[in-house]
Amino acid sequence: MKAAVYRGPRDIKVEDVSEPCVSGRQVLVKFRAGSICGTDLHFYRGEWRWMKHGRIIGHDACGVRVDTGERVVMVPLVYCGKCYYCLRGLPTYCVRGKFMGLTSDGFFAEAIAIRPGNLIPMPDCVSDEEAAIVEPVALALHVMDALKPNVGDWATIIGQGAIGLLMTQIARLKGCRVIAVDVRDYRLRLAEKYGAEICINAAEEDAVKRVRAITGRGSDMVVEAAGTVQTVQQTPFLVRKAGKVALVGESKGYLNLEDADDALFFTTYISPVEYPLAVQLLAEKRVDVRGLVTHRFSLADFEKALQTADTPETKPLKVVITA
Ligand SMILES: [Zn+2]
Numbered sequence: 001m002k003a004a005v006y007r008g009p010r011d012i013k014v015e016d017v018s019e020p021c022v023s024g025r026q027v028l029v030k031f032r033a034g035s036i037c038g039t040d041l042h043f044y045r046g047e048w049r050w051m052k053h054g055r056i057i058g059h060d061a062c063g064v065r066v067d068t069g070e071r072v073v074m075v076p077l078v079y080c081g082k083c084y085y086c087l088r089g090l091p092t093y094c095v096r097g098k099f100m101g102l103t104s105d106g107f108f109a110e111a112i113a114i115r116p117g118n119l120i121p122m123p124d125c126v127s128d129e130e131a132a133i134v135e136p137v138a139l140a141l142h143v144m145d146a147l148k149p150n151v152g153d154w155a156t157i158i159g160q161g162a163i164g165l166l167m168t169q170i171a172r173l174k175g176c177r178v179i180a181v182d183v184r185d186y187r188l189r190l191a192e193k194y195g196a197e198i199c200i201n202a203a204e205e206d207a208v209k210r211v212r213a214i215t216g217r218g219s220d221m222v223v224e225a226a227g228t229v230q231t232v233q234q235t236p237f238l239v240r241k242a243g244k245v246a247l248v249g250e251s252k253g254y255l256n257l258e259d260a261d262d263a264l265f266f267t268t269y270i271s272p273v274e275y276p277l278a279v280q281l282l283a284e285k286r287v288d289v290r291g292l293v294t295h296r297f298s299l300a301d302f303e304k305a306l307q308t309a310d311t312p313e314t315k316p317l318k319v320v321i322t323a
């Protein structure tokens with residue numbers, strides 16, 4: 001069968017690989033559609049190098065269960081349910097855990113062996129293309145739940161890529177007033193469509209000054225979803241005293257906390273817990289991912305898809321891969 005295999009930086013190609021062995025506790029899923037994530041691009045660019053050579057990548061996808069014919073969303077996190085972290089509701093950090101597409105074989109393959117517990121049935125009203133983009137919805141839910149906003153709080157979301165735009169949508173569902181920050185106007189126009197009250201192009205004006213002028217005391221919460229050291233370092237100057245900062249895009253950088261008394265900073269990653277709600281919100285049309293799809297490729301053209309996702313001039317948001 002065909003699969004997208006990591007061979008090193010700038011070297012992820014579709015290869016012929018053997019069909020997956022299905023163990024007693026797994027079922028076979030035929031790939032229907034998936035999407036490229038920023039994480040895949042970190043590996044493609046060689047920014048992260050810890051992935052094993054020969055690994056099938058991809059961790060956001062849907063398919064069809066071969067045994068039942070059901071359409072399903074695949075959850076990439078495998079966890080034991082018994083370790084210190086699992087018992088504290090933090091399966092992401094399971095000591096026996098695996099992240100499919102990163103630490104074990106992933107979804108960009110014609111067939112995937114996976115446990116039924118990692119499958120969420122897809123309602124008919126959710127298209128394959130929508131079900132290809134569930135991970136960033138789940139992440140946005142995870143982050144906004146962790147921030148525990150009050151109705152009317154200012155949420156400043158730095159970076160309006162796919163994840164930032166979903167943060168904007170979920171923050172609006174939570175009753176926040178959203179300040180969207182990016183350096184590209186096409187993204188800010190989408191942020192406005194998704195309910196951002198204020199849009200700031202940080203290439204044209206000083207985002208910190210503007211946020212402080214709008215909010216008076218600083219933003220109640222800040223989400224860093226741009227993924228740069230520079231934007232991480234801005235966060236203490238954007239947040240109000242005793243506010244909250246979620247670092248989602250990047251976690252390196254020097255934090256000068258002299259003006260951020262009592263503020264809470266945390267990094268966070270995906271968690272499997274929010275996946276069912278993410279699928280439900282897509283089915284109810286309360287969260288939109290269709291507007292995030294900028295490019296579509298078949299699995300056979302995977303390399304072209306990666307190159308497109310890695311080329312800012314193509315204005316990529318979500319690049320979808322289909323069977
Ligand atoms: Zn991802």
Ligand SMILES: [Zn+2]
Pocket residue numbers: 079080081082083084085086087091093094095096097
């Ligand atoms: Zn565990």
